Amino acid sequence: MGMNPKQLVGEAAAAHVKDGMIVGLGTGSTAYFAILKIGEMVKNGLKIKGVPTSKQTEELATTLGIPLLPINEVKKIDLTIDGADEFDAHKNLIKGGGAALLREKIIASVTDYYIIITDASKQSEVLGSFALPVEVTPFAKEITLMQLKALGCEATFRKKGGDLLVTDNQNYIADCKFERIPNPVELNLKINQIPGVVENGLFTEMADLIISEDGKGNLIQIS
Ligand code: 5RP
Numbered sequence: 495m496g497m498n499p500k501q502l503v504g505e506a507a508a509a510h511v512k513d514g515m516i517v518g519l520g521t522g523s524t525a526y527f528a529i530l531k532i533g534e535m536v537k538n539g540l541k542i543k544g545v546p547t548s549k550q551t552e553e554l555a556t557t558l559g560i561p562l563l564p565i566n567e568v569k570k571i572d573l574t575i576d577g578a579d580e581f582d583a584h585k586n587l588i589k590g591g592g593a594a595l596l597r598e599k600i601i602a603s604v605t606d607y608y609i610i611i612t613d614a615s616k617q618s619e620v621l622g623s624f625a626l627p628v629e630v631t632p633f634a635k636e637i638t639l640m641q642l643k644a645l646g647c648e649a650t651f652r653k654k655g656g657d658l659l660v661t662d663n664q665n666y667i668a669d670c671k672f673e674r675i676p677n678p679v680e681l682n683l684k685i686n687q688i689p690g691v692v693e694n695g696l697f698t699e700m701a702d703l704i705i706s707e708d709g710k711g712n713l714i715q716i717s
Contacts, residue, residue, distance in 0.1 A: 499707040503611040504528035506705050506713055507575040510609060513541050516563060518601040519555055520576025521548040521594035524611045528575045533558030545571055547601050548594040549662050574605040578612050578704075579695070580624040585610070585704055585716060586678045590627025590695030593652070593661050599693055602700050613707045614714065620676055625669040627652070627695040628685060629661055638690030639668055645684055647672045665692050 496502075504527025511517055511532055519529050529551065536542065536559055543563040546552035555562060576598055580588040587610060589595050602608050616624075626647070630638045635651070642649045647670040652659040658666050675681055675696070682696040704716040 496711040498527070499613050499709075499711070500524045500611075501527040502711070502713065503613070503705045503707055504575075505531045507609045507611045508532050508535065510573055510575075510607070511535065511540070511542060515542050515572040516568065516570070517542050517544050518571045518574025518576070518605055519544045519546045519551050519560070520574065520611075521551050521598060522577040522592045524577035524613075525551070525575060526554065528611060529554055529558065529560070533560055536560050545574075545601055547576060547598045548592070550592075550594075568604065571601060571605040573607045573609065574601055575609045575611060576602070578610045578616065578697070580616050580618055580621055581610065581612055581701075581704055581706075582618055582621055583716065585701040586621055587697040587701060588621055588624045588626055588695050589697055590629070590667065591624070593627065593659060593667050595627055595695040596629050596661065596663055596665070596693045599697065602697060607702050608700055610701045610704045611706075612704060614709050617706065620674045621678055621696075622672050622674040625671040626675070628668045628670055629663070629665045629692040629694070630668050631665055631690050631692055634690055635666055638688060641688045641690070642668055642670055642685070645670075645681070663692070
């Protein structure tokens with residue numbers, strides 16, 4: 495049996511990390527393998543500083559001994575490696591399956607080279623298979639949900655256990671199922687115009703490289 499596909503793409507992305515870099519560390523089960531590899535490289539002498547995209551990743555990186563840079567000392571990030579829930583051939587992404595989209599998007603926005611690690615099962619011709627996660631401020635959450643639905647989706651707040659899921663930023667996640675998202679650039683802007691929306695999981699014109707796996711152990715790169 496070959497290597498776990500998530501490990502394969504994770505390690506391929508980690509190979510881009512070089513001495514002296516400030517590195518954004520993504521969230522999720524695929525980013526996990528990249529961070530694991532980076533931890534190993536740090537143990538072997540690599541000098542980098544990491545910027546975690548979630549509390550979960552912060553804990554993992556700390557356990558692995560990866561030095562971290564406090565977010566308010568960050569001016570620019572050389573390289574970020576993160577996962578995605580859905581992507582298209584134009585490198586548009588849906589993210590936020592792990593509820594970390596706000597920190598992920600802030601970190602992506604100051605990143606020079608943004609690598610997404612994923613697998614072929616998450617590729618679509620047109621985005622919309624995965625319900626789009628939208629981070630919503632708790633105040634008047636039902637008004638915000640109504641305004642999201644008015645954009646043409648079915649929307650529900652994500653739950654964890656019996657309660658509403660609360661993000662690292664003390665907000666909620668509305669999962670918005672659109673039939674198709676033919677114009678993600680436009681939808682991203684429309685959603686972010688709703689006052690109660692903090693941020694949404696459409697990442698357009700951000701990814702520089704997608705490293706994917708074809709289901710048979712082969713790497714696919716979209717740049
Ligand atoms: C978290 C994310 C993750 O990158 C996304 O959910 C992919 O996770 P996984 O690699 O576990 O499938 O956007 O907010």
